[in-house]
Amino acid sequence: MAGQLSVEDLQRIAEVGQEAERACAGASSEAALEEVRIRYLGRQGVIAQAFRALAGAPAEDRPRLGQLLNALKADVERAVRRRAESLAAETGLTRLAEERIDVTLPGRGPLPGRRHVLSRTMQEMAEIFIGLGFEVVEGPEVEADHDNFERLNMPPYHPARDAQDSFYLGGGWVLRTHTTVVDVHVMERRTPPMRAISYGHCYRRDPVDASHSPMFQQLDGFMVGEGVRFSDLKGVLLHFARAFFGPDTRTRFAPSYFPFTEPSAEMAIGCVICGGRGCAVCKRSGWVEILGCGMFHPRVLELSGIDPERYTAFAWGMGVERLAMLRHRIDDIRLFYEGDLRFLRQV
Amino acid sequence: MRVPLEWLREYVDIDIAPDVLAERLAGAGLPAEEVIQAGEDVVLDLEVTSNRPDCMCLLGIAREVGLLLSHPVRLPDGYAERPRTGRHTGRTRRTVAGRTSRRGASAPVAAPRDAGDRVRIEVEDPAGCPRFTAAVIEDVRIGPSPAWMRRRLEAAGVRAINTVVDVTNYVMLETGQPMHAFDCDRLGTRRLLVRRAHPGETLETLDGVTRTLDPDMLVITDGTRPVSLAGIIGGRDTEIGDRTATVLLEAAYWHAPTIGRTARRLGLRTEAAARFERGADPNAPPAAQSRAAWLLAEMSAGRALAGMVDVYPAPVQPATVRLRPARACAVLGTEIAPAEMVRILRALGCRVTPGRTLSVQVPTFRPDLVAEVDLIEELARVYGYDRVPATLPRGDTTPGTMAPVLAADRAVRDTLAGCGLVEALTLTLVRSAPQLADGEPRAAIANPLTQDHDALRRSLVPGVLEVLATNAARRIGDAHIFELGRIFVPGGDGHRPWERRSLAIALMGRWRRGWNVPAEHASVDLHHLRWILDVLCEELALSADDVCPLSAAPADLAGTSPLGPARWWHPGRSAELRIGGHPVARYGEVHPDLVAASKLPHRAYVAEIDLEALYGLAAGRPGGARVSDEIPPVPAPRPIITARAFTALPRYPEIERDLAAVVPDAVAAGRVETIIREAAGPWLEAAELFDVYAGPPIPAGHRSLAYRVRLRAPDRTLAADDAEEILTRVRIALRTRAGAELRE
Incomplete structure (x- = not known):
């Protein structure tokens, strides 16, 4: 076919x-x-x-x-x-x-914004304590002298007031010298058990130098309850130090004195600058103090209407700048408040 | 407290290296600020906390070292801790007479006469001066002290002067009991009277300063005039001099708060005051007197008369404190055996009666040990803080929460950083002299340290402008910053200032950086600032569309607005933002005068936001409801920034139309936008301004505003007719309400 x-x-x-x-x-x-x-x-x-x-x-x-x-x-x-x-x-x-272009030309665009290292540091610290069941509160910066001192067992002309030389506004108002005073306000408004921290500006009449500023930031906290022990204070602060400075951080507690705590202690960490070998920052001791703490004095609890036989309490306070300086190796406290953008963008 | 180890070894054996000793002392609460190598010797500069007057002397440190190293403490020659009795020559007015003591075996010289025959002591205020002892030293030889004493004094940081003064200082450093030597012949009468100062009374003190005293201060007088400021510093007139032949040696015990107050009031921080204000040992003066007499005799520098005068109407008995061992263990969170507790307390100098509850008699040189908890601290201190375990709290847990206002701060900070702003913090302490020519009152500091810090800030604006200026001076001309913090509105005469949360934003220079970016695209301007405010308001779920020129805003009621005065801003380039009728922000270009005064290289833009009001609005509590500082009766109250509800994504397509309205210059863009919104109705999704044009062919005095209008219905696809109907309504409204001509 x-x-x-x-x-x-x-x-x-x-x-x-x-x-x-x-x-x-x-x-x-x-x-x-x-x-x-x-x-x-x-x-x-x-x-x-x-x-x-x-x-x-x-x-x-x-x-x-x-x-x-x-x-x-x-x-x-x-x-x-x-x-x-x-x-x-x-x-x-x-x-x-x-359509080839020079890919090695530098980038173009706005510089990123950044939060201040202290506001970030305080937030981070607060988050650590929130994780431990603490409530974050705030109080006023202008306080009655009575609240700032007497209710914390520091009567007028008490020698311990020397370390907290203060600014007065007249009328018995003082710029708070520590955020510990916020603890007093929490205790008067609440009933145990309670755990709270607060942070913010504090003021002391110290001449300005590389490690002193008349205004600085403090973070304070306390816990009141039945059976609250000095060992709990150590445990909570050890956890904080490790969360903030790293899991290998060593801590040391040594006796100290604050009129509102008894026993009182100072916590030091192994120097983060030299790793404990000794340097200028730790004055060759290998340790740097980072906070003061202790069991609230029974008198302080009494003044806030809390029965010191039934309840015990611990409290601590620390300078935020100092911790930030150690962590970021900043050597002058004035840098925080000068506003030099080269500093603010760096840390 | 400087402790030369060579000196310390006189009282206690030290068989460890100085740095190890420093470490051990630190563990017991006596950290060394410095370990100083001084020639052959090592000096520890110990930090003594204000509750430990007993450690303000070599013997006290020796006691601590002995406790730590389990070594006994050797008391110095002539030092007797127990007061002796004698016939009375001194007296307290209206109360009992004092007693004199006749020296015991340690007194080096048998005196022919009695001190009580030479001087009379009267104490008018036994509450201020619970104890006063006086010894009379004759045959005084004034001259340099022996080398060993001078060396020790100087190693301890005290200048050597002459035999008598050096002995008083030496005994103070050794025993903690401050002493004062008067030139007996220069005391007008042989009678010392201790009393409160008379108002306006003056005394020239040893440092050559004439001081005016007040009735809260204690003085020692010679019956007619003050000769010494009690417990702090002696008077010039009765100072020991080269020709001093007879000395009256004072060793007393003073009311600690009175000394502390006087020292602070006069700004006189002497070694004696530092000891008395902490609380010395009321039972130490006789022992110090006998030690001083022994030293003077040893140095052939003087001979003490027998019968020291001792005015001590109400001898202080050692306190007895009850200690429950179980309580101590419960508070510390560690087990310490009761027997160990007894051992520690006895080593501290306490007398302990054992039992289920320990009865502890505390030595009078430890005035800090008054309650059970003080003993618990001592136990922990000696037992070792480091031996207490680290535990986590037991019992009921509490929820960890953040105060709503702090959570809101955090959102604001994050939002602004997301807009490319860098957060700055400035001091709240400022100059009361207004740099910004505003004359507003600021809360003044009564005792400022410097003039630069003599008031509290009333606004954040001066601070952020200063940050711009600081950076400009360092050749950083591009700065975009914000600060969130409190301002202080003076409360008026003696009232508490009003603390209010505020926020300031300051922009200067370029925000886009890099090569070939045209300046007009790179530089910040008012509209950039407005964009940031829009983003911020959106974050707080607030609408920022009620904006009017600042020049048209009603004037402030003087000093009551938390926002800065209008004259900080360029009158033609500034605005006030209101929400719900409340002014919440002022923003715009900084007034050229202020730019010049701040030495800024470019135009700058500043916004001041009343954050307190903004938070109040966001929380549904308008009218500036106070949100800061409140510690609520229960944790975790209502948040300020509530979670935003999701609006379903559109399911039907949009229609876009462009609309150009030619309006007279006097018609604000905000007005045009409002008219479009109102006329368009609910289907208007967005009206986006994309072009602003003036120039031919637009008539003079007019400008063209071109909007891209986006329309969408939630439930159906819009038809072209629907869109046309809406646009017709918009065009009519623009014509009739804004006098606009529409360009197609």
Whole structure:
């Protein structure tokens, strides 16, 4: 049934296929390729004409010729598509190459904002104590002399007031010398058990130098309850020191004196600057004091209406600047309040 | 307290190295501020806390060292701790007469006459002076002390002067009992009277300063005039001089708070005052007298008459304190055996009667031990704080919470840092002389340290401007900062200042940095500041759209607004922001005069925000409800910033149209936007200003404001007709209410 097909016909179809593939390969642009496509695949193209000529072919040859022409059309279409793809890739690459920029130019944009190292430090400390069940509260900076001192067992002219030389506003108002006074306010408004911390500005009449500022930040905390022990104080502060300075931090508690605590202690940590080998910061001792603490004096509890036989309490207070200075190796407290952006952006 | 180890060794054996000793003393509450190598010797500069008067002397330190090293303490020659009796020559007015004591075996010289025959002592105020002893030294030789004494004094930080003065200082450093020597012949009468000073009475003290006294101060008089400021410093007139032949030696015990107050009032912090104000030992004076006599005799510098005068109407008995061992263990959280407690207390000089409750008689040189808890501290101190375990609290736990106002502060700080601002903190202590020519009253400090810090800040604005100036002076011209903190509004005569939370933002220079950024795109301006305020208000779920020019805002009622005066800002470039009718912020370009006065290199922009009012509004308590400082009766009250509710994402497409209104310059953009909002109705999702243009073909005195208007219905797709209807309403409103011409 296919016997009528001439060799010429078959050769002609094969030649057209080869020509078209060569034309595709030779098309050097998308426009040239489009010409090739129209020449072969267009409505007046070679293959369309061949299909039209099919009507004149012997009836028994038509199906076979039709198959061959369809195969030819598919081949040419594939050749055009491939070439189109390769041309697109080439021109795309060229365009991308032309769009090259100097990637080593410096970045451009706004400088990032940043919170003050002390406000971040206080927040971080507060979070550590929140995790231990403490409530964070705040109190006023201007206090009655009575609250700031007497209710903390420091009567007028008590020698311990020397360490807390204070600024007065007249009318018996004093700029609080410690945030411990906030503990007093919490105790008068609440009933045990209670755990609270507070932080903020405190004021002492110290001449300004690298380690003294008339205004500084303190963080104080306390816990009142039945069976609260000195050992709990050690445990809570040890946890704090490790959370703040790192898990390997060593602590040391030594006796001290505060009129509002008994027993009183000072906590030192292994010097974070020299690792305990001895340096200028720790005065060659290997230890730096970071806070004062103790069990609230029974008198302080009594003055706040808490029965000291039934309840015991511990309290501590620390200078926020000192901790931040140790952690960030800052050597001058004045930097915190000067506002030099090179400092504020750095730490 | 400087402790030369060579001297200390006289009283106690030290068989450990100085640095180890310093470490041990620190563990017992006597940290060395410094370990000084002084030639052959080592001097420990010990920090003595104010509750330990007993450690203000070599013997006291020796007691501590002996306790730590389990070595006995040797008392110095001539030192007898027990007072002796004698016939009375002194008296307290209206009360009993004093007694004189005749020296015992330690007295080096048998005196031909009795001290009581030479001087009379009267104490008018036995509460202020519970004990006064006086000895008379004859045949005094004034000259340099022996080298060993001078060396020790100087190692301890006391200047050597002459035999008599050096002995008084030596005995004070050794025993803790301050002494004073009078030139007996320069006392007008041979009668000393201890009384409160008369108002306005004066005394020239040893340091050559004439001091005016008040009736709360104690003085020693010679019957006519003050000759010594009791317990603190002697008088110039009766000073020991080269020709002094007879000396009256005083060793007394004074009321500690009186001495503390006088020393502070006069600013006179002497070695004697430091000891008396802490509370000396009332039973020490006779022993000190006998030690001084012994030293003077040893140095051939004087001969003490027998019969020291001792006015001591109400001898102080050692206190007895009850100690429950179980309580001690419960408070400390560690087990210390009762027998160990007894051992420690006895080593401290206490007499202990054992039992279920220990009865502890405390020596009078430990006035700090008055209650059970004081003994518990002593136990812990000697037992070792480091031997107490670290535990975590038992029993009911409490929820850890953050005061709402602090949580709000944190959100504000984070938001502003997110806007590219750097947080600054400045001192709340400022100069009362107003730098900003505002004349507003500030809360004044009654006792400032310097003029720069003699008041409390009334606003954060001067502080942030100073930060800009500080940076500009250091050639940092781009600064974008904020400060959150309290301001203090004076409360008026003797009243507490009003503390109020405030916030200030200050911008200067470029906010975008880098190469080829056009200046007009890089520099901050008022609109940048406005954007920050918008972001802040959004964070607090407040709307910041009620803005009016500051020049049109009603004037402050003098001094009552927490916001700064309008004259800080450029009158044409500043605004007031209100929420719910309450002024909450003022912002804009800093007045050029202020820029010049602050030496700023560029225009600067400042916002002052009444954070207290803003928080009140956010918390639904408008009108400046006080949110700071409150310690609520229960933890965790309502937050200020509540969690924002989610609005479903739109499900139907929007329609966008551009709208350009040509309006007279007098019509504010805020007004145009309000008209668009009101006329467009609920389907208006956004009206975004994208172009402001003045110039041809827009007529002079007019400008074109172009908005991209986005419309969307929540429940259906809007048709073009819907959009056209809305826009028609908007155009009509703009024409009729703002006199606008619409450009298509």
